[in-house]
Amino acid sequence: MAFLKHNGRAVCYRLLGDSAKPLLMLAHPLGMTQGVWDDMLPALLGKFRVLTWDLPGHGASAAWPEDSDRITPEDLAREALALAAAAGAERFHFVGTSIGGVIGQQLVSQHADSLLSATLTNTGAVIGTADAWNTRSANVLELGLSVMAVDIVPRWFGPAACEQQPALVEGWRVIMGRGDDRSYALLCELLGRVDFREKLGEHRVPLQLVGGSDDVATPPETLKALAQCSSASDPVILEHVGHVPSVECPDRFSQILLDTLT
Template identity: 70%
Template sequence: MSFLNHNGRTICYRLLGDSEKPLLVLAHPLGMTQGVWDDMLPALLGKFRVLAWDLPGHGASSAWPEGAGKITPDDLAQEALTLAQVAGAKAFHFTGTSIGGVIGQQLVSEYSDNLISATLTNTGAIIGTVEAWNLRASNVRGKGLAAMAGEIVPRWFGPAACKEQTALLDGWKVIMGRGDDHSYALLCEMLGKADFREKLKDRNVPILLLGGSEDAATPPESLKALAQFSHSPDPLILEGIGHVPSIECPALLADLLLKHLG
């Protein structure tokens, strides 16, 4: 792992692979860490230099400072751009899941010159409702992530994974419970406000959209709507998969990604 001081915070990131290869930047879902990509790295590093990082208050990245105001999609996009500069890349491929896909939409809409391609999985131009996200933010502030992880984590995975891989769920409950409540709540509020429906029409970045048939948070309809808003091909929907395909089917996701970028 490596660390970077950025706008008064410490960002934890990993930069792996040959510097002569094109850069692929990976953004993880809310409540998780850059570890969601680990099982894909052997396949990806054959073709790319890979950069992944932990979002504010997640993993080993420091929390969003008290009194620093709200978190915006542009704040997170700036983290990606800054890290790409550290890697020496003027332009890069981007892959993001869930809130990572929101970061990708911000990059597509405002920083397309920095992108070679964008792969957005299990996300949407809007995700959920303002009311639902504000309620979760309030609950996190009141109860804490450790108390809520048991309720939230099972929603990330499809029925087969929930039934057959109980240790997987238990492990991610531990990881989520160690996150920073304040940062997580701010990110919830950000997601409630994020709306890219009118921001992606004139994009000039090739976009691949993927989702899971069993994803309750961002169901296939969310990806289909995003395809229309961004004038992208219809999304690929992975049968039996939930919200985090990089964990449930890493080999398949890596294969689809390499074919798209190859």
């Protein structure tokens, strides 16, 4: 684990593997941490140097600065680019889930020259509604993440994962509850503003989309709509998987990346 000072904040990241191999950056979902990638690392490190990091106020990364009341996709994309630069990589493969996929869309639309490829999972050009995200933001600031996690975390995982891993929901409730309320709220507001439908029509980035058949947050229809506006192929929909394939089916997801990126 290491830390990068970026725009006055400490960003926690891990850089693993052989520096001679291509860099693969992995961006986690809202409310989670870079730990979502742990079960995929053994498979990926055979072919890639891997960089994971914690979003603002998540895991061990510092909260968003008090003097700034707005986070944009470009803020998060520039953070990713700063981490890639710290790793000595001019170009890299990018994988992002949920809000991590929003970071990926920003990179594709504004920083395509930095990307070798982008794999976006369980995300959308538009995710939910502004009213819903703004309501969640207000509730988090009033109640706190530890309270909100009780209802939010069970939506992340499909029934199969919950049956196979009985403590899965409880464990991620603890992790989410330890996050920074204000940073999470600002990221909710970001998701309420996101609309990439007119921004992804022309790009030169090899792009693949992956979703889960049991994802209630970004269902397959959301991925299919993203495919239509981004000129991507039809998304790969993983059966019996919810919102977080890196946790629910790490072996299957790793194989998809190895098959397509190598």
